[in-house]
Each structure stands twice: as C-alpha cells, then as structure tokens.
Amino acid sequence: MKKKIALITGITGQDGSYLARLLIKKNYLVHGIIRRSSSFNTGRLEDIYEDPFKKNKKLILHYGDLTDFSSINSIIAKIKPNEIYNLAAQSHVAVSFKTPEYTTNVNALGTLRILESILHNNLLNTKFYQASTSELFGNPEYKTQNENTPFYTKSPYGTSKLFAYWITKNYRESYGIFASNGILFNHESPFRGETFVTKKITRAISRIFFNKQKYLYIGNLNSKRDWGHAKDYVHFQWKILQQRKPMDVVISTNRQFSVRQFIEECCKFVGWKIKWSGRGLNEIGKINYEGKEKTIVKVSKKYLRPNELEALKGKSIHTNKTFKFKLKYSFKDLVKDMMEYDLKHNK
Ligand code: NAP
Ligand code: F7E
Numbered sequence: 001m002k003k004k005i006a007l008i009t010g011i012t013g014q015d016g017s018y019l020a021r022l023l024i025k026k027n028y029l030v031h032g033i034i035r036r037s038s039s040f041n042t043g044r045l046e047d048i049y050e051d052p053f054k055k056n057k058k059l060i061l062h063y064g065d066l067t068d069f070s071s072i073n074s075i076i077a078k079i080k081p082n083e084i085y086n087l088a089a090q091s092h093v094a095v096s097f098k099t100p101e102y103t104t105n106v107n108a109l110g111t112l113r114i115l116e117s118i119l120h121n122n123l124l125n126t127k128f129y130q131a132s133t134s135e136l137f138g139n140p141e142y143k144t145q146n147e148n149t150p151f152y153t154k155s156p157y158g159t160s161k162l163f164a165y166w167i168t169k170n171y172r173e174s175y176g177i178f179a180s181n182g183i184l185f186n187h188e189s190p191f192r193g194e195t196f197v198t199k200k201i202t203r204a205i206s207r208i209f210f211n212k213q214k215y216l217y218i219g220n221l222n223s224k225r226d227w228g229h230a231k232d233y234v235h236f237q238w239k240i241l242q243q244r245k246p247m248d249v250v251i252s253t254n255r256q257f258s259v260r261q262f263i264e265e266c267c268k269f270v271g272w273k274i275k276w277s278g279r280g281l282n283e284i285g286k287i288n289y290e291g292k293e294k295t296i297v298k299v300s301k302k303y304l305r306p307n308e309l310e311a312l313k314g315k316s317i318h319t320n321k322t323f324k325f326k327l328k329y330s331f332k333d334l335v336k337d338m339m340e341y342d343l344k345h346n347k
Contacts, residue, residue: 010087066110096157190341219303252314
C-alpha cells in the first residue's frame with residue numbers, strides 16, 4: 001500500500017519532534033520544514049534523523065520558512081502531502097510582546113501562506129491541522145474553557161493565533177478544505193524549550209540539586225495552567241485529522257495547577273520541602289539544606305508580562321469520548337518525566 005505523506009512545519013520543535021516519531025511509527029513518509037540557523041537545530045530529531053543520501057527514507061527535511069511563501073509553496077507543490085500539520089510558530093508569549101510584528105508574520109500570515117498554497121496547487125484533498133491554543137481564551141469570567149467559550153486574547157501571540165484560527169475556519173467554509181483547529185492547552189515534556197516555565201523549573205531545580213546553579217528566578221508564581229504531556233497531545237493532533245469531518249476542538253487535562261505548585265512538586269521529587277516567605281517581588285522560596293535554611297527561588301520582575309493570563313483550565317469532553325484515547329500522563333507523571341530527564345542530563 002502507498003505510504004501516506006505528511007508535512008510537518010515546526011518539526012524541530014517540541015511537538016514536531018514527537019509527532020514525527022508517532023507518524024513514522026504509523027508508517028507515514030514524513031517531510032519536515034526546518035529553518036536555516038547558524039548552528040544545528042535538529043537536536044530533538046537526533047534518533048530519527050536520516051542521512052539525506054539514504055534510500056527509502058522515512059523522514060525528509062527541507063529548508064523553508066513560514067515568512068517566505070515561495071519556499072512553503074514549492075515544498076507543498078513538490079511533495080503533495082496527504083496531511084499538513086502546521087506546528088511552526090514563534091510560540092513564546094512573553095517574547096511576542098518584544099517581537100509582535102515578527103510573531104504575527106509567522107503565526108498569522110504563515111498559516112495563511114500554507115492555506116493559499118493548498119488552494120493554488122489545487123490540493124483540495126490535503127488535510128490541514130492548525131496548532132491553535134488556549135491562549136485564545138482569557139476572560140476571567142469563564143473559569144473553565146471549551147469550544148463554546150468566547151475568545152479574549154491578551155498578547156500579540158494570542159492575537160496572531162486568533163487570526164490563524166479564523167483563517168483556517170474561513171478556508172474550510174469557503175473552499176471546502178479539510179482544515180481543523182486543535183485548541184490545545186499547555187503541554188510540556190523533557191523536550192520543552194528551556195525558557196517555558198515548566199522546563200525552566202525542572203532544569204533549575206536539577207542544577208541547584210547538583211550545585212551548578214544558585215537560584216531559580218521566576219515571574220508570576222500564582223499563575224495557573226492546565227498542563228498535559230506533549231507525547232499524549234500529539235496523538236490528538238493526528239486523531240483530529242483522522243476524523244470523518246474537520247472540526248475545532250479543545251484538548252486539555254481539565255485539571256489546573258499553579259507555577260508555585262509546579263515548583264513544590266519538583267522539589268518534592270528531589271526530597272526537598274519548600275517554604276515560602278515574603279510577598280510580591282520580595283517573595284522567596286527556601287529549603288532546609290544540611291541543617292540550614294537556603295534560599296533557592298527568587299521572584300524577578302524581568303519575568304512578569306505586560307498583560308498576564310492568570311488562569312486557564314480546559315473542559316475537554318472529546319479526549320476520551322470522540323478520540324477514544326486516554327491521557328497516559330498525570331501532573332505528577334509529567335513532573336517525574338521532566339525531572340528524571342533533567343537530573344540525568346544536568347549531572
Ligand atoms: P516550539 O517548541 O517553540 O516549536 C516551534 C517550531 O516552529 C520550531 O520547530 C521552530 O523552529 C519553528 N519555527 C519558528 N519560526 C519559524 C518560521 N518562521 N518558519 C518555520 N519554522 C519556524 O513549539 P511547540 O511547543 O512544539 O508548539 C507547537 C505549536 O503548537 C506551536 O504553533 C505553538 O504555538 C502551538 N501550541 C503549543 C502549546 C504548548 O503548550 N506547547 C499549546 C498550544 C499551542 P526552530 O527549532 O528553528 O526554532
Ligand atoms: O508560561 C508564568 C507565565 O511561558 C506559563 C506556549 O506553549 O502555552 C505556552 O504559553 C505561565 C505564565 O507558557 C515564568 O507568566 C512565571 O502565566 O510556560 P509559559 P504560556 O505563556 O502559558 C500556550 C498554551 C501556548 O500556546 C504557547 O505557545 O508561567 N511564569 N514565571 C513564567 N513563564 C516563563 N516563561 N518564565 C518564567 O520565569
């Protein structure tokens with residue numbers, strides 16, 4: 001049987017690397033778009049990376065950039081994918097306040113460029129997945145969020161993804177493209193970028209444990225998120241494109257924890273109990289270390305955002321019901337997986 005062909009934008013990122021593994025396992029021929037960078041950016045793909053001269057490859061990488069229509073269009077025209085997963089993005093919310101125009105170009109116009117390319121090449125049977133986000137929500141009146149919750153974005157990142165959400169829907173309704181939005185809540189893993197809060201914490205606690213770092217400098221300790229595991233969530237990305245009809249769907253764990261609780265859980269993992277004192281920017285976290293109190297967490301205004309999305313909690317009904325896939329990782333399992341990896345790699 002002919003192999004299905006998938007194209008993943010953002011294949012070098014956290015989700016892209018897990019999704020590529022999953023699709024290879026499912027016998028797809030996977031193509032990925034990578035950006036030119038001054039050093040290798042394929043670190044997350046190491047175990048599936050294949051020599052470009054090898055025959056019968058399962059993974060083929062192409063240079064391209066979401067800000068450059070000609071690169072995107074020529075790749076799509078050449079490989080004619082059955083499924084496109086648009087995971088590429090300037091995905092950091094705090095950074096989007098510093099680079100709003102670039103963030104919009106990649107996340108909003110980049111999505112439009114792919115949809116236009118599908119149309120131009122008359123690939124109306126190609127299925128399209130858009131990596132939408134819980135950052136579309138944000139009105140504190142709604143304590144939990146699902147597909148019916150009104151959007152209220154609070155950052156250039158969120159607003160760029162709002163455009164991408166709607167343009168995906170517009171092209172579905174206008175041209176009949178099988179185009180779906182996966183509205184995914186935060187998902188993490190050992191492969192999470194080092195400047196996102198979970199990875200920053202697991203890495204810092206591991207390094208403090210090995211006396212390689214003194215403090216974890218952190219922003220809003222009270223911010224709450226619904227954290228899942230990326231390995232679980234890429235299954236949904238694939239499942240969403242395997243449905244009979246395109247859809248816009250929320251994926252979440254329906255549980256919520258604060259940044260403070262995440263730190264406490266990581267400390268617990270290495271046998272430390274953290275005690276908090278002070279308030280606001282003066283708040284610190286101490287542990288008992290060889291009979292003495294030792295400060296390991298300090299709050300820094302550097303990590304506060306111009307506009308914060310204080311709390312997110314999903315109310316997904318689809319994970320088990322529609323997709324028949326049970327989440328394998330709980331909050332504790334996620335912390336364990338990330339801490340084990342960082343303790344091993346920071347020793
Ligand atoms: P990530 O680790 O930051 O990966 C982003 C990917 O996009 C990387 O491969 C990056 O390449 C690539 N990229 C960035 N700018 C690009 C450009 N101009 N042209 C081509 N590629 C570009 O993000 P992630 O956590 O895997 O998330 C995947 C997608 O889901 C993103 O769209 C994100 O916004 C969205 N999302 C994520 C979450 C989450 O909690 N993780 C939740 C909801 C939605 P480099 O490796 O070269 O930087
Ligand atoms: O922040 C707070 C911060 O940067 C989580 C992206 O994948 O998920 C991600 O966006 C919370 C925020 O993720 C620090 O203020 C405190 O309230 O890990 P984060 P995010 O902003 O939720 C969504 C769903 C996406 O779509 C995005 O692509 O933690 N926080 N102190 C901090 N955050 C960071 N980064 N660093 C801190 O020191």
